[in-house]
Amino acid sequence: MQIPAGPLLQTINSPEDLKKVPKEKLHQVCDELRQYIIDVVSVHGGHFAASLGVVELTVALHYIYNTPYDQLVWDVGHQAYGHKILTGRRDNFISNRKYKGLSGFPKRSESEYDSFGVGHSSTSISAALGMAMAAKYKGETDRKAVAVIGDGAMTAGMAFEALNHAGVADTDMLVILNDNCMSIDPNVGALKEYLTDITTSQTYNKLRDDVWKMLGKLPVGKNFTREMASKLEAGIKGMVTRSSNLFEALNMRYFGPIDGHNITKLVDTLKDLRNIPGPKLLHIVTVKGKGYELAEKDQTKWHAPGLFDKITGEIYKKKFDLPQPPKYQDVFGHTILELAEKNEKVMGITPAMPSGSSLNIMMKAMPHRAIDVGIAEQHAVTLSAGMATQGLKVFCNIYSSFMQRAYDQAVHDAAIQKLPVIFCLDRAGLVGEDGPTHHGAYDVPYFRCIPNMIISAPMNEAELRNLMYTAQLDSTNLPFVIRYPRGEGVMPEWRRPLEEIKLGTGRRLREGKDVAILSFGHPGNFAAAAIRELRAEGIEPAHYDMRFAKPLDEALLHEALLQYEKIITVEDGTVVGGFGSAVAEFMALHGYKNDLKILGIPDRIVEHGTLKELHRECGYDAQAIADAVRQMRKQPVSEMTIPA
Structure with a gap:
């Protein structure tokens, strides 16, 4: 069933059509784009809140930049629905995440506007920098590269590695930091606090606005140059906030923070930044779920809610006459809490997926023993290994496809040292609509070739509980992998007494x-x-x-x-x-x-x-x-x- 778009959005089949819209009507484009996403996702499913939060940014980017010649990289691509709709895929958007339909993420083979395939987080800055360096090498001096990365994705070490390189690479690229204090769950860590300092510093924000109003009235010439103005602003930043210390210390010119939902301000700012050479970072502040009140209030629940009534907000659930089996992730969540209540050595670690893995069950009951480290899989593994050296039994809960990002740590820090970290690999096997970036297809081969690894998989919920119980026993002294799939198991009555399973027995x-x-x-x-x-x-x-x-x-x-x-x-x-x-x-x-x-x-x-x-x-x-x-x-x- 085709879902009609608004009258202005119906006329936009490419960014070239968007550029024909008068600037004063861009807010209408944003309103219609946001409503179209709500209309389609409520009926056909998909990720939701992330794309609503970047509607204005999406419109502004395609309005100012010459895409696809200018290359736009969306970090964690579930925020790119508006991008897909504006780049020729509006009428086919109802097939999003369906078999043989559009991918739920940007995909190079799907559109020339999708400059880089993205499903996992924190890759955008590296990819955009590679594109900018290639453009410079080929003499394409007019070609721009833009990376859009969320503050949650900025917690990954790879993002900082890329920023560190970008600061000395002398390339024309822009990093847009989309700051909404959310990934899937609320963000954690010092970077979140750092960005909060910037965005909430009333002194800095008022001084910045006042100074730029004053500078706008001064003639730019021999006695007062733009360079002097920039130095003056930097000095003010240094006086009242820490904002100049991190990004500008990495030689990234910092701009912002600005309201990411003010389309006029975004268009004007991006137009200016497009003409400023060198590496730049624009800090925008947005609301995940913007424009749908329920999603704004509970962004975790509305990250990917499934089908729902867009008027009442009722999320449709399957109704059954008989008791149904639980999701494997929930069996994990309840069982680790049960084990932790009996064994004071049990700890839980997850890289930014407490609700997705159901570790949040233990986090609510034992916040000092269940820890979210942010999007930092490598750190999660080595942190777990460090805890294991002190005799703790650490359940390191990571999606199978995300575990790929910490392979060296599993080898170097766990297996070689024979540290009994318990790797609970959620979403192992095929995962469905999220597609190839999220399929947990490869964990058995990449773990099986490592010495000292135990690799297991439960056939049902009771077996998952028994494997978890076995893994945390003092007699288990090697890294222990337990892989289990996304979705429901097969046992409605799954809470059975825990039993030890002899290692290596079927x-x-x-x-x-x-x-x-x-x-x-x-x-x-x-x-x-x-x-x-x-x-x-x-x-x-x-x-x-x-x-x-x-x-x-x-x-x-x-x-x-x-x-x-x-x-x-x-x-x-x-x-x-x-x-x-x-x-x-x-x-x-x-x-x-x-x-x-x-x-x-x-x-x-x-x-x-x-x-x-x-x-x-x-x-x-x-x-x-x-x-x-x-x-x-x-x-x-x-x-x-x-x-x-």
Whole structure:
């Protein structure tokens, strides 16, 4: 169902059309753009509050800059909905985050206006600096590069690395710091306090405005130059606030803070800054969720609310007659609190995802033992390792795809030193509508190749609880990975007594004939559903829930390989180097020649869609598993070598 845009927005199919709008009508464009985002997201879903907060900035940037020749990089791309709508994708925006539709993030293959693919945070300054340096190298002196980064994303070390380089690179680039005190959850740390000092210093802001009004009345010439005016402003900054100490110490000319919702002020400021050479930083202050009252009041809840009634604000929830299983993340959140209440050594760490990971449950009950470090995955891992040296049992809770950003720390600071950090990898496997930047496809291979790592995955909520319980025992003295998927589990009655699981042991769930299915993690439930279907046809596959990709349950593998001629492995991770590969390596090492089929995420970039659609596409849903069993049973048996 197509959703109509406002009368002025309907005429804008590109930034060139936007530039034809009189400046005094830009506020109307902003109003219609904001309303269109509300109309579409309320019906079709998606991220919400972030894009509402940058409507005026989006309009001003495309109004002043010559995009796509001038290159615009949106950090954490869920704030780029307005950008997509203004750059030729308005009528197709209803397909946003849907299977085969628009990506929820900027994507280079989708539009020439998407200069850089962004899904994770804190990459924009580095990317824009690279573009600016390339433009300088190629002699494109009129080409501009702009990075839009939120104050939450500025907590990552990569952003400061890029600022440090930008200050000496002598390139024409602009960094826009979108300051709204929010990422998904409220921002934390000293940088947040620092920016608050700048934006709330009444003395500085009044003096700055008064001085620039005065300077505007003075003639600029031989006796009073713009350079002198700039030095005067810098001196005032230094007297009344710390604002000149950080960014300008990095040789970034600092401008602001200004109201990020004043379209006229933004247009005038960006027009001036476009003509000022060198590295610059514009500090704007915005409200996440601007223009939708409920989102302004509760920005975490409205980050990505799902479908809702735009009039009443009611967020639609599925209604069920029977009790439903909880989300895995909530099982984690309640279980870590339960463990912490019994074990004073238990601590929780998350990099800016307390609500997304449900660590906020423990944070409310034990704020001194559950810590949000901001968007700083590398720091989160090494902080956890430091705590582990003192005998604490630290649950470092990170989304699987975000864990990639702290790989060196997992190797250098945890594995090499044999420190028992517990890595709880939320959103492992395919994640659905967020697409390839967020799919947790690679954690098993990148952890499996590291010595001293334990890698596990629960098939259900009770297994997640038991793995967490096992990981925090004093007898567990190595880094311990527990990976689990986004979304709901399978057990409405999940609060069962905690039990220790012997490391490296799986379990035989069902005896069978001819074919054995070895599952790793939640896809074991797909295998169970496939077996129920096959049994109705008289086909009886065996089923093993392996639980550990490292160390493997060698006794259970020998049992399965000796008893069944054909083996199927199933996992919610890449087939290259994953659990199935571990089984293949085991077979090669021990001389087995059973027929082996590995099901999982294929060796390609998987786009976005619902989980059901993606599991089907990738060939490891229940139907695909059942089809694989049928196909293998029809094939002749390979000549097998059975070890003595």
